[in-house]
Amino acid sequence: MITSISTQIQLAARPVGWPRPNDFATVQIELGELAPGQIRVVNEFISVDPYMRGRMSAAKSYSAPFGLGETMTGGAIGRVVESASDAFPVGSVVLHQFGWRDVVQEDAAGFKVVPEIPGAPLSLYLGILGMTGLTGYVGLTAVANMVPGDTVFISGAAGAVGTAAGQIARLLGAGRVIGSAGTDEKVALLTEKYGYDAAFNYKSGPVREQLAAAAPEGIDVFFDNVGGEHLEAALDVFNPGGRAALCGAIAGYNSTERKVGPDNMVNMITRGLSLKGFTLGSYLDLAPEFNEHMTAWFTAGKIAYDETVVDGIGNAVDALLSMMQGANTGKMVVRTAVMADVIR
Amino acid sequence: MITSISTQIQLAARPVGWPRPNDFATVQIELGELAPGQIRVVNEFISVDPYMRGRMSAAKSYSAPFGLGETMTGGAIGRVVESASDAFPVGSVVLHQFGWRDVVQEDAAGFKVVPEIPGAPLSLYLGILGMTGLTGYVGLTAVANMVPGDTVFISGAAGAVGTAAGQIARLLGAGRVIGSAGTDEKVALLTEKYGYDAAFNYKSGPVREQLAAAAPEGIDVFFDNVGGEHLEAALDVFNPGGRAALCGAIAGYNSTERKVGPDNMVNMITRGLSLKGFTLGSYLDLAPEFNEHMTAWFTAGKIAYDETVVDGIGNAVDALLSMMQGANTGKMVVRTAVMADVIR
CATH class of the missing domain: 3.90.180.10 (Medium-chain alcohol dehydrogenases, catalytic domain)
Structure with missing residues (x-):
């Protein structure tokens, strides 16, 4: 060359x-x-x-x-x-x-x-050792204020940020971790390789129904990579004080039609929910903290990818x-x- | 009796x-x-x-x-x-x-x-000396993290919480304060009696257009009492890092139809916005702090009602x-x- x-x-x-x-x-x-x-x-x-x-x-x-x-x-x-x-x-x-x-x-x-x-x-x-992993870490910690014991739902969980976020949630002490993905193979991977407690294929039925079934006791944190129907479903099942980190809305990126928002925004008031959008640029100061965690996790063989x-x-x-x-x-x-x- | x-x-x-x-x-x-x-x-x-x-x-x-x-x-x-x-x-x-x-x-x-x-x-x-005033105070401070200099938009600004929130925003150092109300008389009251910099009648034209015209340099804080179209309009004009306190969604309370959410939720990600719903019950610990401020303001003749x-x-x-x-x-x-x- x-x-x-x-x-x-x-x-x-x-x-x-x-x-x-x-x-x-x-x-x-x-x-x-x-x-x-x-x-x-x-x-x-x-x-x-x-x-x-x-x-x-x-x-x-x-x-x-x-x-x-x-x-x-x-x-x-x-x-x-x-x-x-x-x-x-x-x-x-x-x-x-x-x-x-x-x-x-x-x-x-x-x-x-x-x-x-x-x-x-x-x-x-x-990927997981770099910006992608940092995105998952930042979204869960600084944006969604996850605390140990939280039930965490991650949309698009088999994607780059999703696979990182799911594992990080678990390593930071999440109680139950639930994921969605777009094929049955990915869904299987989530529970078999990535340690998810429950997962569903968002193309095989209404997200609202599938999430409600997977989260009978509600969710505390939502890490959203997909947007659209997923956000609406999360607003349905949020426990009081629930927090969402909005990282991606890939469902709508290439749409030229009007993207209609959730029909249940009022739950935000009655349940005291918060939605926070973020991009990594505002949280780069967390990189050293993330690197320290991730190096230890990776070296200990705790990170799948x-x-x-x-x-x-x-x-x-x-x-x-x-x-x-x-x-x-x-x-x-x-x-x-x-x-x-x-x-x- | x-x-x-x-x-x-x-x-x-x-x-x-x-x-x-x-x-x-x-x-x-x-x-x-x-x-x-x-x-x-x-x-x-x-x-x-x-x-x-x-x-x-x-x-x-x-x-x-x-x-x-x-x-x-x-x-x-x-x-x-x-x-x-x-x-x-x-x-x-x-x-x-x-x-x-x-x-x-x-x-x-x-x-x-x-x-x-x-x-x-x-x-x-x-009202303004009680729960209503406290609601305005809490929404601006603890929920929306208003800082001096912020441009603040209040929907339903001539209502109970709205008239309180607008004045409190100003007294806490807001830069520009913008309000919406449902009649021309109320709109006039906002600018003439309550010190708003700009106000519009949300029934006399699209909220998106009217808010964009009233906020040529964007908004930093949105205190929402109305929901629906107002939230969509706010998401359009939020500056990066903008924060909304969702207090009420009176527009939809008596509706039996599907309430369609904002079509521009993706702005939350690209601009790093946060929406936080609240009810007063979670913030009653701020009552003493509010009472101290409000007593001083009222006694000094700074509160209209x-x-x-x-x-x-x-x-x-x-x-x-x-x-x-x-x-x-x-x-x-x-x-x-x-x-x-x-x-x-």
């Missing part, structure tokens, strides 16, 4: 409804000589995440929309192949947000050396779409296939 | 939709001799409040439903006319929750002596209904007309 050419995926048009291949363009950029302080990194994995759909729209949001004609940004992990920075010797493993490109060359300030946990595959730093790996940066768009359709179990990552040739 | 006969309004049937006269019954009960520790109180004012509609239904709620065939409970204020308790000499002014009756005879433990503020009409202790007074306990049901239809400005109370004859 010639690392002086960077293949990058750019946003070419703002999608209406589901993104289509024409909304993206692949470009090849010739990288110049390193400027002082720069490093060149060959990516091993790039992350595709639900929040990226939001950033494709021009609407006001928590982070600036992706620019048209600009390379899609997002989490990625790779190795330094050339360096003009003493802090990043060649061979260092680094995390960054430069996103959908196989080779990145930027000022070293944009990268972070990964403190590797022995035995952990690199891709996990984009699944990954869905798609090969080739050229398949990044397909990976994103299939992830939003629920094709993944656990974190979806794209492996930039060239890595093996260059580095290993 | 013979104070040994108590006229009481009881719930006779659970209303479907708007309560009707047949849902209530008036009974007269002969009171016996005082037992040791009891007092007999002639009510001067009884309170009618939106939350009472919720308690007429059998549904699970924060407080037990009113019992069928039992006298409607709720706030009331009156004077002791007979006493078998040293702590409550004849003539004491007392607050209690025995509700819709002209004369009440119960154990003294159910009553509280009112620490009268000079110049304050007794009815205000059912309106009251809508209906005469005669026989009109209590009509008062409740007309209050829920917006006929009141400020607190709605029922004056038990006999008082003047007996006490003054």
